[in-house]
Amino acid sequence: MDEFLVTATDQNGKTTTRMVTAENSQAVIALLEAEGCTEIILHTDDAGAVSTDVKQDDLEGVSAEDMVAFREKSAFGMFLYLLNKGYYKTRVVSFLSTIYVAYRLHHNSPHGFWFYAAVMTLVLPIVVAFYLAFLSVSRKYEMLIENWAWGRWDDVLELEPTLRGKIPDLELDARTAVALANTGRYDEGLETITAYENDSSTPRWMYLARLSEFYYCAGEIDNALAASQQAYEEAPDNPTVEFDYALLLLKLQTRLAEASRLMESVESKRLSDMLKMFLPFARGLSALNDGNYSNARENLLEAREQLQPFAAQPLIRQILDFNSAYLAIASANCGEPIEAVKHYQRAKKRLEAFGDELLLKRLETVMEKYTAVGAFQS
Structure with a gap:
C-alpha cells in the first residue's frame, strides 16, 4: 500500500487536500468516489507514490496543502511560504511578544527569562522555515536530483550516502546506478538496480521501469525499450507505466501506431x-x-x-x-x-x-x- 496526495470535495461541499493510502492511483479514485467525493484531483501518480516519498519525520508540521504548494516553489520561495505560515499560526503570541520585547528595549529593562522567551517565540518560525527550506532531507534529495538531471554523476555519488535510509532505497539506488554507469562502473550500476528484480516489496512494473531508465541513460536503447515494454505488460492498466512506454516509443520514433493507441488509452x-x-x-x-x-x-x-x-x-x-x-x-x-x-x-x-x-x-x-x-x- 502506498500514500497518494489528493484533493477532493466531500458530500458537504468541503474541499480538502490529504494523504490517502491505497494500492494504486485508480484505487484512490474508487475509494474517494465510494465516500461520495467529487472534483477529485490526484497530485501523486503511481510511480511517485512508490519511489519518491520522504520519511514522515522530515515532514513533521508540513500539511498536505503545503506539499502541493511546495511543488511550485524554489528553496527561497518555500522559506518565505513557511515563514509566512509560521507567523500566521502564532500571530497572537508573536504580536504580544513583539510588544513585550519592544517595551523592554524601549525602557532599557533587564533582559530576564520572559524577555528571552519572547525573543525565542519571534525567532523560532525563522529557524523552522530555514531548516525545512534549506537543510531538510527533502532539500538534500532535491540537490541530488539536480545533480542527476545535469549529469554531475560524481556529485550524485557523493550525496548518496547522506540520504541512505531517509528516502526509499529503490529511488536512491536507481539514481546511483545511472551515475555509476556513467562513471565507468557499468557492471556495478547494473548490479545495483537488478538487485530489486526479486524484491517482494518492489512492484515488478516499477523495477522494470527503473531498469529501462538505467539502460536508456547508459545508451542501451534496445534494452531500454524491452524493459519498458515488459513494465507495461506487467501493469497494462497503470496509466503512468502506459504513458512512459508510449513516450519512449515516441522518443525513439518507432512503432508509432502502438504509441498512438497507448496514448488514447492513457487519456481515457x-x-x-x-x-x-x-x-x-x-x-x-x-x-x-x-x-x-x-x-x-x-x-x-x-x-x-x-x-x-x-x-x-x-x-x-x-x-x-x-x-x-x-x-x-x-x-x-x-x-x-x-x-x-x-x-x-x-x-x-x-x-x-x-x-x-x-x-x-x-x-x-x-x-x-x-x-x-x-x-x-x-
Missing part, C-alpha cells in the same frame, strides 16, 4: 494533475514524428506553458530543456530560424551535460541544414 483514464501536464509534450512528439510541425510546435508550446510553473523542480527543468530541443526541431521545420536557435541554445547545454546522445544527434541533424548560412551558430 483518471490521471494525476502532473501527468496531465505531460500530455501536450507527448502529443507534440507524436505530431513531430508525423511531420505535422505546426501542430507539434503548438503542443510543445502548450507543454512548456503548463510545466513552467513547476520549474522549481529539477526534473521539470530537465523536461523543459528536452521540450526546447523538440521545439527547435519543430520551429526549424516551420521556417522559424530565430525561434529555433533560441530553443536550440537552451537545449544543447542540457543534452550535452546529461549525455542524451540520441536526442542531441536528432537536433544537430536538423540544425545542419542551416549552419551553412549561419542561422544556427551558437
